[in-house]
Amino acid sequence: xxxxxxxxxxxxxxxxxxxxxxxxxxxxxxxxxxxxxxxxxxxxxxxxxxxxxxxxxxxxxxxxxxxxxxxxxxxxxxxxxxxxxxxxxxxxxxxxxxxxxxxxxxxxxxxxxxxxxxxxxxxxxxxxxxxxxxxxxxxxxxxxxxxxxxxxxxxxxxxxxxxxxxxxxxxxxxxxxxxxxxxxxxxxxxxxxxxxxxxxxxxxxxxxxxxxxxxxxxxxxxxxxxxxxxxxxxxxxxxxxxxxxxxxxxxxxx
Amino acid sequence: xxxxxxxxxxxxxxxxxxxxxxxxxxxxxxxxxxxxxxxxxxxxxxxxxxxxxxxxxxxxxxxxxxxxxxxxxxxxxxxxxxxxxxxxxxxxxxxxxxxxxxxxxxxxxxxxxxxxxxxxxxxxxxxxxxxxxxxxxxxxxxxxxxxxxxxxxxxxxxxxxxxxxxxxxxxxxxxxxxxxxxxxxxxxxxxxxxxxxxxxxxxxxxxxxxxxxxxxxxxxxxxxxxxxxxxxxxxxxxxxxxxxxxxxxxxxxx
DNA sequence: CTCCTTCTGCGTATGTCATACGCTTAATTG
DNA sequence: CAATTAAGCGTATGACATACGCAGAAGGAG
Numbered sequence: 382x383x384x385x386x387x388x389x390x391x392x393x394x395x396x397x398x399x400x401x402x403x404x405x406x407x408x409x410x411x412x413x414x415x416x417x418x419x420x421x422x423x424x425x426x427x428x429x430x431x432x433x434x435x436x437x438x439x440x441x442x443x444x445x446x447x448x449x450x451x452x453x454x455x456x457x458x459x460x461x462x463x464x465x466x467x468x469x470x471x472x473x474x475x476x477x478x479x480x481x482x483x484x485x486x487x488x489x490x491x492x493x494x495x496x497x498x499x500x501x502x503x504x505x506x507x508x509x510x511x512x513x514x515x516x517x518x519x520x521x522x523x524x525x526x527x528x529x530x531x532x533x534x535x536x537x538x539x540x541x542x543x544x545x546x547x548x549x550x551x552x553x554x555x556x557x558x559x560x561x562x563x564x565x566x567x568x569x570x571x572x573x574x575x576x577x578x579x580x581x582x583x584x585x586x587x588x589x590x591x592x593x594x595x596x597x598x599x600x601x602x603x604x605x606x607x608x609x610x611x612x613x614x615x616x617x618x619x620x621x622x623x624x625x626x627x628x629x630x631x632x633x634x635x
Numbered sequence: 636x637x638x639x640x641x642x643x644x645x646x647x648x649x650x651x652x653x654x655x656x657x658x659x660x661x662x663x664x665x666x667x668x669x670x671x672x673x674x675x676x677x678x679x680x681x682x683x684x685x686x687x688x689x690x691x692x693x694x695x696x697x698x699x700x701x702x703x704x705x706x707x708x709x710x711x712x713x714x715x716x717x718x719x720x721x722x723x724x725x726x727x728x729x730x731x732x733x734x735x736x737x738x739x740x741x742x743x744x745x746x747x748x749x750x751x752x753x754x755x756x757x758x759x760x761x762x763x764x765x766x767x768x769x770x771x772x773x774x775x776x777x778x779x780x781x782x783x784x785x786x787x788x789x790x791x792x793x794x795x796x797x798x799x800x801x802x803x804x805x806x807x808x809x810x811x812x813x814x815x816x817x818x819x820x821x822x823x824x825x826x827x828x829x830x831x832x833x834x835x836x837x838x839x840x841x842x843x844x845x846x847x848x849x850x851x852x853x854x855x856x857x858x859x860x861x862x863x864x865x866x867x868x869x870x871x872x873x874x875x876x877x878x879x880x881x882x883x884x885x886x887x888x889x
Numbered sequence: 890c891t892c893c894t895t896c897t898g899c900g901t902a903t904g905t906c907a908t909a910c911g912c913t914t915a916a917t918t919g
Numbered sequence: 920c921a922a923t924t925a926a927g928c929g930t931a932t933g934a935c936a937t938a939c940g941c942a943g944a945a946g947g948a949g
Contacts, residue, residue: 391832392822393839401840410925411915437906448928450908459907507763510810512818513833520841520849527848537855538862539870540848545811546804546871553803556764564766568646578645579767585647586655587774594781594794595774601791608792616793617800624878664896665944691935702899704937713936 396461397515400468415447417455421465425502428466433504436466463508468516470502471495474525484629485622487529488543492551492618495522499555506556523548534632543625550621554614573607580604650715651769654722669701671709675719679756682720687758690720717762722770724756725749728779738883739876741783742797746805746872749776753809760810777802788886797879804875808868827861834858 398404399417406413423444428436438459439449456462475494481487499505514520523544530540565572580599589596652658653671660667677698682690692713693703710716729748735741753759768774777798784794819826834853843850 391835393836397836397840403840407917407924409917409923411917411927413926415926438908439906442928450929451927453908454926454928509761510814512814515833515836515840520837520846524841524846524849527852531848537852538857538860541852541857542867542870543874545807545867546874549807549811549871550800550803553799553807557799557803560764560766579769581645582647582651582769583774586651586657586769587778592774592778594785595778598781598791598795603792603795606792613796613799616796617803620797620800620878620882621875622878623881624874624876627877627881628874661896663894663946665898665946667897669898692937693935696899704900705898707937708897708899 394457394461394515396455396457396465399455400465400516413454415445415451415455417465418469420445420452420455421462421469424462424466425469428504429502433507436463438462460511464511464516467505467508467510468514468518470505471498471518471522473518474522476525482532484529484531484533485626488526488547488622488625489618491522491526491529492547495548495551496555496614499551500558503555503559503562506552506559533629535629539628546625547621550617554617557613558610576604648711648715648769650709650711650719653709654719654770667708669699669705669709671719672723674699674706674709675716675723678716678720679723682758683756687761690717692716714765718765718770721759721762721764722768722772724759725752725772725776727772728776730779736786738783738785738787739880742780742801742876742879743872745776745780745783746801749802749805750809750868753805754812757809757813757816760806760813787883789883793882800879801875804871808871811867812864830858 395404396417420441424436424441427441427444438452441462442449442452452462456465474491476490514523526544526547527540530543533540535543561572561575564575568575570578580603583595583604584599587595587599649658650671674695678690678695681695681698692706695716696703696706706716710719728745730744768777780798780801781794784797787794789797815826815829818829822829824832834857837849837858838853841849841853
């Protein structure tokens with residue numbers, strides 16, 4: 382179960398190979414009673430139902446009717462299980478990523494879909510990510526995003542940077558939403574009470590003389606307005622895509 | 636040590652009050668042998684030297700020559716200590732946030748400074764954040780950022796959204812950098828080897844027929860180019876500020 | 890000066906967790 | 920049928936956060 386590191390390149394973590402279906406099962410030995418996919422699915426269901434904190438190796442094993450240590454035949458460490466859990470929640474990206482001419486609509490759809498996936502499984506943003514994506518679904522999403530940028534005059538480096546920027550933004554937004562949900566659950570208040578309360582706390586703590594701009598924001602009622610949670614996302618997404626559009630236009634003009 | 640929840644508003648977590656210097660020491664009882672600031676400073680030093688994983692309550696206490704449980708007189712839970720650690724690493728923002736007319740230069744400077752702070756303490760991006768900022772330095776940074784936007788025609792809500800967008804971006808970028816550092820430390824390879832290796836792994840795992848756009852990026856050598864790590868940051872920052880500029884221009888034009 | 894209140898430091902105990910190690914046993918091949 | 924290989928898993932280890940309650944210090948009240 383060592384990472385394979387032959388002359389063709391660097392080590393491929395075994396669990397990643399397994400996720401891509403590249404694991405050749407040895408002909409000898411007892412047949413496996415569990416599957417990697419089954420373990421991941423059980424862990425995802427558990428996280429959905431009781432939160433990421435409930436996902437311990439022993440708890441997942443119990444859910445499967447197996448012993449804790451049985452899982453380690455499929456997964457080298459809990460870390461790897463978490464990586465696969467995240468990948469599983471994304472699933473196949475929604476759409477062939479049409480090579481249609483409208484890159485902007487394509488990327489916007491991509492962002493909305495990723496956001497939806499993250500909101501279906503709010504714990505995903507709490508998983509500490511260990512590196513750039515190598516898992517099947519994650520790469521599928523990246524692929525589809527990149528396809529949207531095919532017709533633009535951007536360099537490959539720029540395309541990648543745009544995807545990095547966009548996925549980072551979606552993640553940031555989802556993190557914020559998740560925080561509000563958690564704060565609501567922890568304090569027992571309704572979700573639409575969290576931000577107004579935050580505004581009050583800031584007002585109590587921030588001296589108007591030292592924090593004039595901040596106080597102005599608060600007293601303008603920014604935290605109290607009844608905005609659908611989508612408004613914030615729309616704003617950032619529009620800004621971001623405007624920035625990309627400016628670049629593309631300058632490229633096309635040249 | 637209960638959160639105070641009087642008629643003036645919602646509960647202010649006691650450790651936040653302490654961080655703002657709002658704690659009135661009781662006249663009775665033995666004098667405290669530790670200080671909250673000292674505990675936080677020790678924890679930050681420990682995280683800087685040995686990483687976030689080394690920061691356990693017992694380890695921090697040992698660093699101070701105190702017993703583990705002594706810390707709980709100053710901090711309700713480890714979570715709170717982490718929040719204060721993050722705040723401490725930011726420190727006072729660099730510059731009065733001049734109300735000069737050039738919002739763009741101001742915000743860019745803000746972003747670079749925040750990025751520098753995060754890179755001085757790479758573990759900060761690994762701290763699970765529990766909610767919107769309430770700590771002194773965090774709010775100072777927010778204040779200074781907001782001031783940059785004073786002259787623009789943006790609404791208060793929009794200003795806040797811009798700051799959210801920008802700080803999320805800086806954080807995302809710092810997270811990526813931290814991941815590369817961690818991967819480098821874990822695998823023993825040099826930091827500039829990590830991305831090329833990632834490219835090779837993707838090439839090994841992603842079938843060209845199913846991932847054409849991704850393969851095109853890889854084979855264009857995107858992962859191999861000798862880019863200063865700043866290039867990525869510059870690109871995203873420019874896009875982002877371009878997007879904000881487009882909005883401001885449309886506002887001013889009206 | 891003395892007692893009482895109040896708060897600090899901290900020893901101990903508890904429950905949880907990830908995971909290393911090695912035994913047993915089931916498939917399969919020769 | 921014997922040898923091989925890997926699956927399931929029981930046990931043990933060490934780390935961790937933190938609840939609880941005691942002992943002693945500091946100051947105020949009488």
